[in-house]
Amino acid sequence: MSGTSLPRPALGVPSIARLVGFLVCVELTSGVLQGFYTPIYTNIAQHLSMHVADVNWFEAGQLVVSAIALPVLARMGDLIGHRQVLLLTGAVTALASWGVAVAPSFTTFLIAWSLQGFYAVWLPMEVSIIHGRTAGTGQNARLTRKATARLVAALEAGVIVGALASGALISVLPITVVLSIPAVFVTACVAVVWFGVEAAPPTDRGRLDLRGFAAITGIIALLMGGLILIRLHGVTDVTGWVLGLVAVVLLIPFSRLQLRTDDPLVDIRLISRRDQWPVQLTAFLSGMSVLGAQIPLSTFARTDPKVTGYGLNASASFVSVLIGCYVITMVVGALGFPYAARKLTPRGSLVTASVLVAVGYAGWIVLHTGLTEAVVNMCVIGVGSGGLVAALPATAAAAAPADRTGFATGMTNTTKTLGGALASSIFAIALASTGMKDTDSSTGHSPLSGYITVWAVCAGTALLAAGALLLVPRTAFADTSEVLDDTSDESPAVAG
Numbered sequence: 001m002s003g004t005s006l007p008r009p010a011l012g013v014p015s016i017a018r019l020v021g022f023l024v025c026v027e028l029t030s031g032v033l034q035g036f037y038t039p040i041y042t043n044i045a046q047h048l049s050m051h052v053a054d055v056n057w058f059e060a061g062q063l064v065v066s067a068i069a070l071p072v073l074a075r076m077g078d079l080i081g082h083r084q085v086l087l088l089t090g091a092v093t094a095l096a097s098w099g100v101a102v103a104p105s106f107t108t109f110l111i112a113w114s115l116q117g118f119y120a121v122w123l124p125m126e127v128s129i130i131h132g133r134t135a136g137t138g139q140n141a142r143l144t145r146k147a148t149a150r151l152v153a154a155l156e157a158g159v160i161v162g163a164l165a166s167g168a169l170i171s172v173l174p175i176t177v178v179l180s181i182p183a184v185f186v187t188a189c190v191a192v193v194w195f196g197v198e199a200a201p202p203t204d205r206g207r208l209d210l211r212g213f214a215a216i217t218g219i220i221a222l223l224m225g226g227l228i229l230i231r232l233h234g235v236t237d238v239t240g241w242v243l244g245l246v247a248v249v250l251l252i253p254f255s256r257l258q259l260r261t262d263d264p265l266v267d268i269r270l271i272s273r274r275d276q277w278p279v280q281l282t283a284f285l286s287g288m289s290v291l292g293a294q295i296p297l298s299t300f301a302r303t304d305p306k307v308t309g310y311g312l313n314a315s316a317s318f319v320s321v322l323i324g325c326y327v328i329t330m331v332v333g334a335l336g337f338p339y340a341a342r343k344l345t346p347r348g349s350l351v352t353a354s355v356l357v358a359v360g361y362a363g364w365i366v367l368h369t370g371l372t373e374a375v376v377n378m379c380v381i382g383v384g385s386g387g388l389v390a391a392l393p394a395t396a397a398a399a400a401p402a403d404r405t406g407f408a409t410g411m412t413n414t415t416k417t418l419g420g421a422l423a424s425s426i427f428a429i430a431l432a433s434t435g436m437k438d439t440d441s442s443t444g445h446s447p448l449s450g451y452i453t454v455w456a457v458c459a460g461t462a463l464l465a466a467g468a469l470l471l472v473p474r475t476a477f478a479d480t481s482e483v484l485d486d487t488s489d490e491s492p493a494v495a496g
Helices: 013-036 038-047 052-080 082-102 106-133 140-169 175-196 210-233 238-260 277-290 294-302 316-366 371-398 402-430 448-469 480-484
Strands: none
Touching (some): 013 038, 013 082, 013 106, 013 140, 013 175, 038 052, 038 140, 052 082, 052 106, 052 210, 052 402, 082 175, 106 140, 106 371, 140 175, 140 371, 210 238, 277 448, 294 448, 316 448, 371 402, 402 448
């Protein structure tokens, strides 16, 4: 089992607000990274003299690195300090971002781009930092929820800022200069953490489980490799299915190994608890829609119904508006999460958010012929998704022992990434009208049934998550004061 947890200093209200302010800068940078490159993928392909279709490898590479790195980085946060891991991954991401800016070839660009995936651990580490620093306030869970909502709101704001900035600058600046802008942001972010976030002792005296790290790295690499092959070559790719099956089978001996280990990398006993496994399952299921469904929604909107019999025949500018509505409502959902948790309990707010996602995607199944319907559906999905993104790491931390908060919060991002990768493969197969992964105007359009399958999977998995969350004790993830008095006022500690 894990070592004895170390005491963590509690900060006063002004210090907590200051800390959250610095971490908001980090999440704003994370959002810029996630939104900046999307509008200029075609320009990047031209710059590197590569085929536009090969851009798919960017997503695949970053997903693999994120999925493999997250478990060990999350555990390292508990062992060496969450701030230290935030600094380490910030430095790696900064170097990778500069590498992206100056990479002379597709291969070097792909390596640097993949290493940018280390930013996936930032939000879990930030939540762990806040959870640890508020431990002595008596309002630990409440303050963490409120702070996390602000972090996620900053993340989504950064996505919008990044997308608008790159789209505006690519036509007036050399592409190398444009690609340097995220690197400047990340470099400044490292300085913000160095000077603005106080060091704190690690929460655990244990050791890093290197055997567990090697085993989980191999399993995730096999699983992600299999999913990528299936996505690239279609459902008939036997190698992809074999790799995925081997990875799933290997989870059995891996779990036994972790149960026999004193300081396991993946704490099976913790994540199997009644107040943890529904949260981790919800993260996995939400990743399927948050990370896997956006491209199908975009391609459906651009499809001309005069040619296919379905679609919205929307312009690129309308798709941008649709995505903007989605991101803005995610901010609304994230900021509304602490207040929903106060009125409905933290568990109730998670269930409500999952149901909203299910309703939004069910709306696509029956209402997909008009632009207004599309906007309404995306806004409903956005509110629910924003609530989940903000809620999951905070609730995982609230239900974890003090010496395992980094692991618990990090696992929510690991499972979300794996869910997104699985959905990406499933949806690519569903949308293929042939045995291959992609269809276009020259080879045939994706069938409407494929899009309905995407929406049905997203709605069904959201309902499954809501059902799983109902198995969590009603008062889980709440402070003692909230359990005694559900009507108590929200603390202004992190109001800023």
